[in-house]
Amino acid sequence: MVHLNRMKSWPWAYDDVMKLPLPTYESTPWTAAKPLSEARIALISTAAVHRRDDKRFSMAARDYRSFGADDKDLIQSHHSGDHDRTGFQQDLNLILPLDRLRELVDAGELGSIAETHYSFLGGSPPGDMERFAHKAAERMKVEAVDTVLLCPV
Amino acid sequence: MSGLAHFLEDDGLATTTLAFVRSHVEVMRPPRALWVPFELGKPFGEPNDPALQMRVLRAVLELLKARRGPVLEDFPGAVSNYDKDLGWSCRPPALTSDAERSDPVALLDRLKAEDAEIRPAYEKAVAGRGRSTVGASQVSLDDLATFLVGFLGTETPANPAKGQTLPQTFRFALDDLMAYYTEAKSFESELTSSTDLGRWFWGETTAGRLLIELEHACRTSPNKTLRWMVEIGILIPHYPE
Numbered sequence: 001m002v003h004l005n006r007m008k009s010w011p012w013a014y015d016d017v018m019k020l021p022l023p024t025y026e027s028t029p030w031t032a033a034k035p036l037s038e039a040r041i042a043l044i045s046t047a048a049v050h051r052r053d054d055k056r057f058s059m060a061a062r063d064y065r066s067f068g069a070d071d072k073d074l075i076q077s078h079h080s081g082d083h084d085r086t087g088f089q090q091d092l093n094l095i096l097p098l099d100r101l102r103e104l105v106d107a108g109e110l111g112s113i114a115e116t117h118y119s120f121l122g123g124s125p126p127g128d129m130e131r132f133a134h135k136a137a138e139r140m141k142v143e144a145v146d147t148v149l150l151c152p153v
Numbered sequence: 154m155s156g157l158a159h160f161l162e163d164d165g166l167a168t169t170t171l172a173f174v175r176s177h178v179e180v181m182r183p184p185r186a187l188w189v190p191f192e193l194g195k196p197f198g199e200p201n202d203p204a205l206q207m208r209v210l211r212a213v214l215e216l217l218k219a220r221r222g223p224v225l226e227d228f229p230g231a232v233s234n235y236d237k238d239l240g241w242s243c244r245p246p247a248l249t250s251d252a253e254r255s256d257p258v259a260l261l262d263r264l265k266a267e268d269a270e271i272r273p274a275y276e277k278a279v280a281g282r283g284r285s286t287v288g289a290s291q292v293s294l295d296d297l298a299t300f301l302v303g304f305l306g307t308e309t310p311a312n313p314a315k316g317q318t319l320p321q322t323f324r325f326a327l328d329d330l331m332a333y334y335t336e337a338k339s340f341e342s343e344l345t346s347s348t349d350l351g352r353w354f355w356g357e358t359t360a361g362r363l364l365i366e367l368e369h370a371c372r373t374s375p376n377k378t379l380r381w382m383v384e385i386g387i388l389i390p391h392y393p394e
Binding site: 020022023024025028029030032033036044046052056058072074076079081086088089091093094095097099101104110120122126129134136137138141145146147148149150151152 | 217
């Protein structure tokens, strides 16, 4: 709903975001990326969006929902009021840029787009999402995905 | 987001991520990240601005060419007028006493009259866009106002939705009401920015007034989850005036 700088005048909300307990990692894993023109890409959003008939995200949900590249009628069950919703109400590409990705494929700059994409509930402790992230990774590999674009909200 | 990047990369998938909070990325060190200076909720810039969206997309995909990491870059160049955008900061202040509350019956009448004005524009918007974000509460548009006004009374309404708790249904119904109005207003309207839509919703609609009244009523709700939701500020957007 507001740029982070604006949240400074609402200290406890700003602190909620800025002082969120974060895990640290001893090292950064590294998988060499394919050339973009050969890559097959999937999106992960943390907007807690999903198909209309899917189970809603509870505040304790750490799993994910999946949806197809052509699914446009997505709804959101995110409890946070921190982020603007009027933007993606008008244009889903603002959070899931599938039309832009298609344009890159058409231009020959990107290999292909996965059939399935994913959404988690943003703001969740990362460690609690780990086993679900690995499950999503398994599904991606079945679809020959090699590259993932992570889109926060 | 940075944590997910670690897990997926461990599994042999190359990742690149957008980031709103630069300091989080500096701590968590995902393999490839692009910091973007946009309003929360707008990772690819602005709605209906495909050129800006493509600039962001190309910039974050460009990081995949790096040979080693972690890589953290800032989105280059001038991007938007976000600094002028107050978002929903124009919401009116919370009620301070019961004396400021409206008569629920009169409020519901005003909401129904407003609904009759909003509905045609909303239906046109849904047909035009081929989609709507309204629906998480599972409460129909015809029942939405009555359901929400019920929380202004002394007895907590029954949960009309299956598979979710009453506080969840209530929380999502608030989002549905706001989305119903702003999806309608932003279609074929000059009001498309979050600032303008916020000013209109909070300043000019009975629905905006209802939300302020609900926030006040929930402070003393018999339902402890609703009281807690008000306390931690997730019931309705609560930004600095």
